[in-house]
Amino acid sequence: MFLNPRVLVTFGIGLAWGCSSENGSVGAPAPAAGAPIPVTPNQISPSTSSEPGVLPPAATQAPLPVSSAEAPTGATEAACLPGRTGLQRLTARQYQNTLNELLGPGVPEIRLPRDPLKGGFENNASALGMTPDILDRYVSAAEEAVDATIGADPAWLGCTPATTECLNSAVLDFAERAYRRPLTQDDSDELLSLVSSLQATPTAQGMAPTPHQVMGWASVGIVTSPKVLFVALDRGTVNETVDGQSERFDAYGVASRLSYFLWSAPPDETLLERAADSSLLAPGGLAAEAQRLLSDPRAEHFIETFAVQWLDLTALDQQAFDDAVVTGLSSTFLEEMTQEAIGIVRQAVRSDQPISNLLLSQTTRGSEALAEHYGGLSRGEEIQLPTDQRRGILTQAGVLASTSAPDHTSIASRGMWVMENLLCMTPPPPPPEAVDAALAPVPDGAEPLSQRQRFQVHRDSDACRGCHLIMDELGFGLENYDPVGRFRTTEPNGVAIDASGQLPDGTVFSGAVDLAEKIANQPGQPFERCVTENLARYSVGRLLTPGDECFLEHLLSRSGGQQATFAQLVSTLVQSDLFLTQQWSTQVESTEQGEL
């Protein structure tokens, strides 16, 4: 993940890579409140500390980063080299939307295999493989969609008598829309030969097919073409500005990338016109189109996908809580929690509040039942939160529930959630076969311990301390919420909750509301950076490379720091060469070798 080792180093927190006693890491004792979490040099992995340009930090003094080590202060974006997305297969969601846009409202809801998340998102090009079964499902989906639309509408072709000329021209028109760019001569030749071959294919009754039937069959071929199934197959010309090392998408390529980013759907007619007359890439063109796309109802696809995947709620509906925990909740409460997260992001996209409002907002979106769950006031779709108990995305029930076990809260999971999703810090996995003693069942008749006391075992263990010092401290801050996010002041065993803890740089907080404010006020704006990083990763469909991070620095400075709104961030991003170009050529990634 982006900034993976480096940011941890600049944060002044060397994590024991592998987090294992086997590699000789020795952690420090628990720090006093107010002190940065200390680190010993051998907790920093050799690969991290030897990385060019990155020095190991002074163990206890490094502040949160204002900019990453290789940010060329004052330099322009032109010095940054982007990573490469490469061919990006349409996701199941994008394919459904593509069929809907091309074929109209008659397209049924099609069940395609769910795409795997990589880097948190479903549109990571390197994870979107093509296998015989996936192709088979996409072709079947296309057949189903065409049968339900073209097949069901005898007047689809729109000309009587339906001559071959009429058929040919309808096929070419459809293909041009489907390919999202003008047809080349080769395209036309291939399409016309597809028509001829289909005309020679008898129907089930042994008859020659009608032009209308051929139109339907040709459409199946068109919507399963690589020109449709990959987001921007034709990428345009090589950009010479960075020593010929990156390539610039042409206007049609940018149009497709933009619409699949903000709509999960193909460009509409207007966007293609802007690409055709080059106004898309003229000054102000991209900002205007980004704004238009975000205001369109189709932006709901972006809002939903980004909200659920960034906030890591895709598995929320799989959570199985014990009956005692969910007593009194409706059967739809998990779905309501997901809707709340989507509502919060929708609000952010539509509002003129700065990004940090996601953390600081005193209102949320949801039903009356949710308002009651929070002890808040329901006003239409808006809920006024009890401000001493809740604030922003950190205390939403979906986050608290998705990080809990069926019968208890998980301090480590919640702390990890804050690290990963709000601060973009990724700790390594626990050492193999680590038994988490903090999770052991409590023997009958034992003295009740607080979770904080039970988690002391993490600090006592050399193998665990490096990572858990950070995540447990953050997780303590969310202990005032039970496994489904209800506010509480005592644990189920009656022990009073102490929800104080500290941020990685030593900033002390008390409870989740304070934690949210302290994160929002951290120097270097790690939260805004993290949102930007997630947006960037989603917009280009790849894990970010060090070169990509270089672009992020410029993005952040151009957005006007903490004052940027969500929409401004999107606008700046799509105008950046991070979005408009990619590395021209690259070695085959080792993980993709042998894909056949």
Added chain:
Amino acid sequence: MNRLGRRTVLRGMGALIPLPLLEANLGRSLAQAADELPPRWAMFYFPNGCYQSEWTCAAAPDGAVELPEFLQPALGAVRDDLVWINGLANGQRGKGDHETASATYLNGQPMVNDGPVLERSVDQHIAEVWKDEYSLPSLTLSADGFRQGAGCCRDVEVALNHISWQGGTTPTTKVQSPHDLFERLFPSGNTPEEHRLAEERRARRRSVLDFARAQIQRLRPSLSNNDAVRMDAYLHSVREVERQLETSVVECAAPEQPALELSFEEHNSRMFDLLFVAFQCGLTPTATFMMDFEFSGRRLNIPNVNTSHHLVSHHGEAEPRIRQYRLIQAFYASRFADFVERMKSTQDVDSNSLLDNSLLILGSGLSDGNSHTKRELPTVVAGTAGGRITPGRVIDANRRLSSLWRTSMRLMGVSDDVTDAFGDGDIDLPELLS
């Protein structure tokens, strides 16, 4: 000698009959015998390991399997059809214990960086050998949905959801519902009209795939590196789907198509039902069924289980959790046993039972779910693979898991060259054969 093609046999004897099976020629070498056997190999995976201190089982004085008490109700009826294998270990490394458990289970290869594995899994090796004779060279079945990774390992969540791999980081696409499995097994439907329409669909698909292939071949030269790899995967997929069009000739009486929405337990039953038909009719030589995703926190709807599978797998030696943990393992074991019984009570076209002509494996990628160990993996085998395995025994293997896969591959006709290079050790499990 040439393998007698299954399809040739079927075409010769007409459609709508169960798979004919040649007499197992036990006097021949393994490879030769496998050449003539239409194989059926299936692996049934359950997640989150087992209560290992009770799972390991000793041989009775007469050598028979002495079942762990908690599995007696589930497996008692098929006890003498089982080979109980103790002491298989998977030492592969990877990101996250659960992720590694499933991703490396059928590979014998470590996970790499952000991607799971580089090696094709054992079922896909078997499929490769037989693919020209089956329209469905393999079936890759699973529970419905997708298990999301947690914390550290979200970027490799694909590992939790797959045990079958094509090679590279590409998992074999799973059939996730009995409804879809039905469509794969019986693409031509049930009625003459459906058959005719299916024939038309095949004809137009040929044109459509020709078109895609021509486009890919025109675009391919301008691509480099990763793009070329991805486009090649596309071309490979086109060719595979074309090939399947040409080989879809076996017709087998189709059962009712299962409903779309099923409970987890019904879903599991229907998958077994359809797999049974697929094996009976000889529609596929090999299958994997990931009965639930690794790291599953599912609350199964079985008596006296009231919380998450993953939670009780971290039992901490506390009896209330262990009790539920045992019940969940017994659930999966009993589903396996039901399938074994069905295979046993159905006669194949030789006079043997379907079970005699199969090799079925039940197992999990973790040993003790509490500690995430992978040293004593729960592994049970049923079926005699054409009389080459004597059931009703306990084997103390004490070696790597891939030894079982290597022996499986040889039994199923994979060449020695491929098998010798498979896995993380150079040892087979010859004790299985006797």
